[in-house]
Amino acid sequence: MGIGDFVDKAKKAVAGNEDKIAGAIDKAAEAVKARTGDSTDRKIDAATDKARDFLEKQKRDAARPDRPEHTEPPQRHTERPDPPAL
Numbered sequence: 029m030g031i032g033d034f035v036d037k038a039k040k041a042v043a044g045n046e047d048k049i050a051g052a053i054d055k056a057a058e059a060v061k062a063r064t065g066d067s068t069d070r071k072i073d074a075a076t077d078k079a080r081d082f083l084e085k086q087k088r089d090a091a092r093p094d095r096p097e098h099t100e101p102p103q104r105h106t107e108r109p110d111p112p113a114l
Contacts, residue, residue, distance in 0.1 A: 043090055046083045053079050 042049060057076045061069055 039086065039090075042083070042086055046087050050080055050083055053083075 053076055057072050060072055064072070
């Protein structure tokens with residue numbers, strides 16, 4: 029099972045549950061803010077905003093029928109081996 033399989037599972041779990049996940053993000057942010065100082069509030073808000081933006085993007089992408097559900101990960105170059113371990 030590759031990373032692509034895990035990504036697909038995560039996307040399927042998110043699909044249709046965006047509102048619940050957004051609520052959980054907000055609840056987690058408030059819990060962290062209650063336990064940290066005011067100096068971290070901006071960072072928490074920025075992370076929360078990014079997470080919500082990502083959810084919105086996933087929701088938009090899922091609504092587009094022309095977008096493929098699964099894209100293959102880039103292939104490794106077989107003619108160029110990995111460098112030796114140090």
